[in-house]
């Protein structure tokens with residue numbers, strides 16, 4: 472059954488990718504409760520239908536820090552994207568640019584900044600992890616600046632990597648992982664030819680340029696694992712605030728108190744996120760965390776959100792609850808794995824159509840006008856949300 476473009480692309484990605492890669496994308500931390508909540512809680516929020524309001528001049532564009540977005544969607548940073556399609560980061564960045572939205576390059580991308588940034592006319596966004604090796608962080612920031620990056624996404628919810636048990640089952644990690652991955656690659660010839668043979672080099676491009684030596688992907692993952700920094704605190708970010716000239720967006724905020732600290736730090740934006748349910752399983756879904764955060768800091772900085780967004784309707788739901796824009800992770804990765812750049816363009820076109828239909832039938836003419844009055848919040852289902860939201864229509 473086709474429920475949305477994302478579910479359709481997900482099935483296509485499942486068929487095409489070796490299982491260790493499909494499950495690396497698809498899975499979450501521990502028992503995956505938060506991963507399921509992200510999707511389920513969003514889908515449960517009812518929209519409020521309105522009719523006969525002359526919706527002929529509808530606009531779905533928006534703006535963030537002076538950058539125009541054709542729809543209020545950003546491609547989220549996703550590590551190893553170049554393993555899901557040939558030079559995947561370049562293909563996804565091209566698709567985003569064709570659809571007038573930003574692409575965020577992960578620290579742990581396969582293609583380095585210097586390969587992706589010149590491939591498109593629009594400046595890419597760059598995501599940085601907090602790592603023990605501050606030399607790497609500084610080097611990455613300098614290279615991002617030289618490549619014309621303006622918006623820096625700083626991911627703070629990975630002081631330690633979350634345990635993803637699916638990866639051990641699938642062969643991404645665990646016993647005989649290398650042999651299992653090889654076996655899976657040869658039994659998925661379309662991927663093996665596209666990425667395995669023609670998508671090389673397979674390394675973490677940003678890291679390999681810094682370390683200056685060609686080693687395998689496995690070695691870089693080891694380097695990364697040893698480099699997460701549990702001692703990190705807000706003070707450690709101050710030099711970045713001083714160094715970086717453009718907007719700084721803190722990714723991984725799930726609590727109003729942390730959102731207030733981000734304002735105090737001088738961030739230009741936050742991303743309400745639980746890392747797509749890949750870090751601390753059991754935390755709130757992003758959509759459940761959002762209203763209280765919007766109450767606490769709305770108007771002080773831009774609020775972006777991700778987690779569980781699979782359709783344009785989800786974008787409407789999150790903006791109605793206080794977000795300025797929404798990031799998508801798995802939704803675009805499934806499309807990229809299944810059909811490359813064309814798949815991501817198609818997915819974004821479908822998001823735009825869904826967004827237009829939802830706004831037409833909720834009687835809202837612009838993104839700025841979207842608020843809680845567009846939601847027909849079911850009183851039973853949303854008692855808990857109501858406690859976090861001051862006025863529920």
Ligand code: FNR
Pocket residue numbers: 495496497509547548549550577578579598626722744745746747748749777778779780798799800801802
């Ligand atoms: C991610 N995410 C992520 N975030 C980040 O800041 N840096 C990264 O390198 C990665 N890598 C990564 C890999 C994969 C395979 C996934 C699925 C996710 C998290 C990502 O940016 C985003 O927060 C979530 O994907 C949002 O949830 P959905 O849209 O996937 O449900």
